[in-house]
């Protein structure tokens with residue numbers, strides 16, 4: 001008898017949700033969306049929107065797994081934590097086209113997008129997004145609810161704190177520490193440690209905003 005596909009409920013119908021849905025579908029899930037734009041919104045890309053967030057809270061246990069596809073780092077934390085506390089099984093989505101060392105730890109609810117490469121001994125935290133073509137070399141720790149944007153390069157033994165947004169094409173040299181809730185601008189070249197709750201831009205990166 002053919003195996004039944006696993007069902008996945010995704011919260012959030014923005015484009016990030018569509019990327020998550022495609023990874024999930026290629027990994028064999030049958031995907032259903034939930035969002036407060038339902039019932040006005042019935043479709044999200046190629047998939048059906050079948051209910052609101054409250055519907056998901058009420059019926060989430062009917063799905064094999066749940067994925068929170070909210071691109072805002074702190075909102076993603078709030079919802080993922082709520083769903084875990086409700087006892088739902090949280091999916092971790094890894095693209096078939098990503099290269100992930102067998103000796104990495106990938107946290108629950110994380111999403112690793114196509115052509116990302118994560119090397120030996122690196123830890124990726126809960127709910128963290130490693131976006132298209134980002135390279136994270138060996139022995140790094142990327143904490144929870146971080147977004148590593150497309151095309152980022154992170155060298156070896158780098159630590160990135162919770163809630164950071166590493167902007168598109170940023171480059172981080174080896175053995176540096178990035179605090180929590182840091183934003184790095186597009187193309188930033190980060191040569192030194194960065195304190196928490198700042199925005200850095202440029203080459204070499206410098207602080208342009210605090211908090």
Ligand SMILES: CC(=O)SCCNC(=O)CCNC(=O)[C@H](O)C(C)(C)COP(=O)(O)OP(=O)(O)OC[C@H]1O[C@@H](n2cnc3c(N)ncnc32)[C@H](O)[C@@H]1OP(=O)(O)O
Pocket residue numbers: 131149150166167168183184185186187188199200201202208209
């Ligand atoms: C799949 C996806 O699409 S994922 C999303 C990918 N997108 C990104 O990665 C976006 C990254 N965002 C940026 O680079 C933005 O410019 C941000 C977040 C740094 C802007 O941060 P803000 O705090 O709003 O800074 P603001 O725009 O006020 O700029 C402050 C200064 O930094 C400069 N600046 C802003 N961004 C950059 C940058 N990437 N590189 C160099 N300088 C920059 C500005 O010109 C300004 O300089 P000035 O004070 O001399 O005029």
